[in-house]
Amino acid sequence: MAQQLSRRGLIKxxxxxxxMAAIGVLEGALPALAQGEEVxxxxxxxxxxxxxxxxxxxxxxxxxxxxTFFTPTEDFYLVQHYGATTLDPATYKLRITGLVSKPIELSxxxxxxxxxxxxxxxxxxxxxxxxxxxxxxxxxxxxxTSLSPLLREAGLLPHAREVVFFGADKGMESVAHGxxxxxxEQHFGRSMTTDDAxxxxxxxxxxxxxxxxxxxxxxxxxxxxxxxxxxxxxKWLDHIHVQDTRYVGRFMSRDYVTLxxxxxxxxxxxxxxxxxxxxxKSMVSRLTRTGTSYTAHGFVLNDGTPLKSVEVxxxxxxxxxxxxxxxxxxxxxxxxxxxxxxxxxxxxxIVSRATDANGVVQPEESVLADKKTRWENYxxxxxxxxx
Ligand SMILES: Nc1nc2c(c(=O)[nH]1)N[C@H]1C(S)=C(S)[C@@H](COP(=O)(O)O)O[C@H]1N2
Ligand SMILES: [Mo]
Numbered sequence: 425m426a427q428q429l430s431r432r433g434l435i436k437x438x439x440x441x442x443x444m445a446a447i448g449v450l451e452g453a454l455p456a457l458a459q460g461e462e463v464x465x466x467x468x469x470x471x472x473x474x475x476x477x478x479x480x481x482x483x484x485x486x487x488x489x490x491x492t493f494f495t496p497t498e499d500f501y502l503v504q505h506y507g508a509t510t511l512d513p514a515t516y517k518l519r520i521t522g523l524v525s526k527p528i529e530l531s532x533x534x535x536x537x538x539x540x541x542x543x544x545x546x547x548x549x550x551x552x553x554x555x556x557x558x559x560x561x562x563x564x565x566x567x568x569t570s571l572s573p574l575l576r577e578a579g580l581l582p583h584a585r586e587v588v589f590f591g592a593d594k595g596m597e598s599v600a601h602g603x604x605x606x607x608x609e610q611h612f613g614r615s616m617t618t619d620d621a622x623x624x625x626x627x628x629x630x631x632x633x634x635x636x637x638x639x640x641x642x643x644x645x646x647x648x649x650x651x652x653x654x655x656x657x658x659k660w661l662d663h664i665h666v667q668d669t670r671y672v673g674r675f676m677s678r679d680y681v682t683l684x685x686x687x688x689x690x691x692x693x694x695x696x697x698x699x700x701x702x703x704x705k706s707m708v709s710r711l712t713r714t715g716t717s718y719t720a721h722g723f724v725l726n727d728g729t730p731l732k733s734v735e736v737x738x739x740x741x742x743x744x745x746x747x748x749x750x751x752x753x754x755x756x757x758x759x760x761x762x763x764x765x766x767x768x769x770x771x772x773x774i775v776s777r778a779t780d781a782n783g784v785v786q787p788e789e790s791v792l793a794d795k796k797t798r799w800e801n802y803x804x805x806x807x808x809x810x811x
Contacts, residue, residue, distance in 0.1 A: 457712065458714065460714050460715065461712050461714045462713055462714075463710065463711065463712055464711040464712065464718075464809050465809070466807055466808065466809055467771070467808045467809055467810050468557070468806075468807050468809075489721065489722075489723055491710055493563065493749070493751045493759060494544075494564055494565060495546075495562030495564055496633070497564070497632055497635065497638065497641070499562070500562040500632075500641065501549065501559065501561065501562060502641070503551075503560070503654060503655075504640075504659065505593070505595065505612060506593040506594055506595035506612060507593070508593075508639055508640050509593040509639075509659075509660045511592055511639075511644055511660055511662070513532050513643070514532075516531065516532045516644050516662065517529050517530065517531060517662065518530045518535060518645060518661065518662055518663070519662065519663050519664070520575070520578045520664045520665075520666070521664070521665050521666070522584075522588075522665040522666035523581040523583060523584040523666040523667060523668060524575075524578035524579050524580060524581065524584070525578070525579030526577070526578055526579050527578065528574065528577065528578045532630070532644050535569065535628065536569075536630065538569040538574070539573075540567060540568070540569060541569060541570050541627060542566065543565075543566055543627055543648060543650055543755060544563070544566075544755060544756040545563070545564070545566055545650040545651075546561065546562065546563035546564075546723070546757030547561065547652065547653060547654045547702065548561035548653060548654060548702060548725050549561070549654040549655070550653040550654065550655060550680060550699045550800050551798060551799060551801075553798065553801035554801065558707050558801070558805055560654070561654075561723075561725060561757070562757075563756055563757040564632050564633050565632070565633055566627055566632055566648045567629065567631035567632075568627045568628045568629035568630050568645070568648070569628050570624060570626065570627060571621065571628055571647070572621075572622045572623070572624055572626065575618075575621060575664075575666075580618055580622075580666060581666075584618050584666045584667070584668065585667070585668045585669065586615050586617060586618065586666070586667050586671055587616060587617075587618055587620075587621035587664060587665070587666055588614070588664070588667065588671045588673075589613065589614050589615065589658040589661055589663075589664055590611040590612065590613045590658070590661070590662065590664075590665065591611055591612035591613070591658050591659055591662070592611070592661075592662045593612050593659070593660050594609055594610055594611045594612065595610065595612075596608070596609050596610075597609075597610050597674055610674070611663070612660075612675065613671060613673040613675065613676070614655060614658050614673075614676060615673075615676055616649075616656070616700070618666070625650045625651070625728075625755065626647065626648065626650070627647070627648040628645055628661070629642075629645065629646050629647070629648045630644055630645050641659065642657075642659025642660050642661070643660075645661050645662070646658060646660065646661055647661050650728060650754075650755035651701055651702060651726070651727040651728040651755055652701055652727070653699050653700065653701075653702055653799075653800070655675060655680050676698065680698065680699040680799055681696050681697070681698060681797065681799070682697050682698075682699060682795065682799050682800050683696045683795070683796045683797045684697075684792070684795040684796065684797075685794035685796075686794075692794075699799050701727040702725050702726050702727050703726070703727075703800055703802040704724065704725075704729070704731075704778050704779070704780050704784055704785075704786050705725050705726070705778070705786055705801075705802035706722055706723065706724040706725075706734055706760070706776040706777060706778035706786055707723065707805045707807075708721070708722040708736065708774050708775070708776050708805075708807050709721060709722050710722070711774070711807075713811070716765055716766050716767075717765050718763065718765070719761055719762070719763045720746075720761065720762045720763075720774055721759065721760075721761050722734075722736075722746070722759070722761075722762075722776050723757040723759050723760065724757065725757050725758075726758075726778070726780060728755050729781055729784075730754075730781040731748065731758060731778055731779070731780055731781065732779045732780060733745060733779045734748060734758070734760045734777070734779075735776065735777055736762035736774065736776045737774070737775050737776075737777075738764065738767075738772060738773070739772055739774075740773075744762060744764070745762075746760040746761060746762040747762070748760050749761070758778075760776070762776075767811050768811075769811060770811070771808065771809075771810050772808070772809055772810070772811065773807065773809075774806070774807050775804050775805065775806040776804065776805075786802060786803070786804055787802070787804065788803060788804055789803040789804065791803065
């Protein structure tokens with residue numbers, strides 16, 4: 425089964441992940457442990473599972489979350505379909521074109537003069553899955569300027585329906601719409617409705633975790649769409665185009681589409697939907713022990729809907745309430761901990777599930793059995809460890 429993204433498409437299976445060029449997570453310093461506290465190693469990840477990353481970066485195969493609220497920038501995973509692009513900040517221009525009353529072109533300096541806003545947002549690549557130990561996610565503080573006032577200044581025309589965000593990165597794509605396949609060079613592009621694009625939380629971002637955005641994360645400017653999967657957060661953003669029809673580029677129609685069988689009465693419909701807002705997902709990411717006291721640390725990613733509960737279950741015991749961290753914000757990942765005492769020597773399992781205020785419960789893996797595509801792996805993730 426195809427499991428991951430590569431620079432040009434899919435790489436098959438876990439072993440090939442080792443040669444993957446598109447994604448890197450750097451092993452960073454562990455946060456200080458309390459006196460007598462030790463980290464328990466997961467046994468669900470093979471000890472010899474190693475991956476090489478781009479530019480000498482290496483993937484941390486054991487943890488996606490080392491206990492800090494913000495993912496250090498050098499630990500933040502990377503995905504780029506056409507490779508990383510370097511743009512010259514001195515000549516950079518952001519253009520807004522299409523169905524607007526006043527097209528806009530701004531230099532980086534002009535953009536940076538606009539009111540500064542910050543948002544804490546966590547996101548996950550929708551290709552993150554148990555096959556890669558769900559590591560393709562992170563949480564950061566992003567700063568830049570709000571998108572909606574700029575779109576308002578450009579003046580969306582009454583028949584504007586769709587806002588397309590193009591990156592400067594591009595690649596050759598095979599296009600066969602009712603004729604022989606042709607190779608066409610295309611920019612990375614993603615879109616959303618004008619209503620979604622006008623939401624106040626969207627950010628034209630030039631700063632990550634208090635430092636200038638780096639080239640791998642989309643410098644000089646990327647889009648941040650809090651509450652949406654990684655793919656919506658267009659890096660190297662240099663062109664926003666407004667139109668009256670849906671944009672159906674590769675990353676909106678061929679990739680990043682979820683096909684799942686849905687039972688409606690006695691019928692199953694095969695619904696294909698766009699990867700957009702993050703479906704509520706939690707995972708236990710770190711386990712520590714102090715004497716006979718154990719603490720599970722984990723996080724929830726979702727679309728910003730308030731959470732009703734996060735629960736943790738050890739072995740096949742009852743679901744127990746976890747504690748949410750006070751640092752959590754609407755669009756951050758939501759850290760949680762669960763503490764308990766005593767475990768018999770041997771193998772154990774631990775799993776978490778989150779429920780949002782609308783009553784949406786993170787499903788068991790079996791519920792997603794009829795999902796035929798590899799995106800949006802939000803099932804409960806059972807971890808294994810030995811004491
Ligand atoms: N221009 C551009 N933006 C992009 C991509 C890309 O290939 N090109 N990849 C997307 C995907 S699939 C993900 S998951 C996120 C990853 O963001 P990060 O590399 O900063 O973690 O960027 C998104 N933005
Ligand atoms: Mo992604």
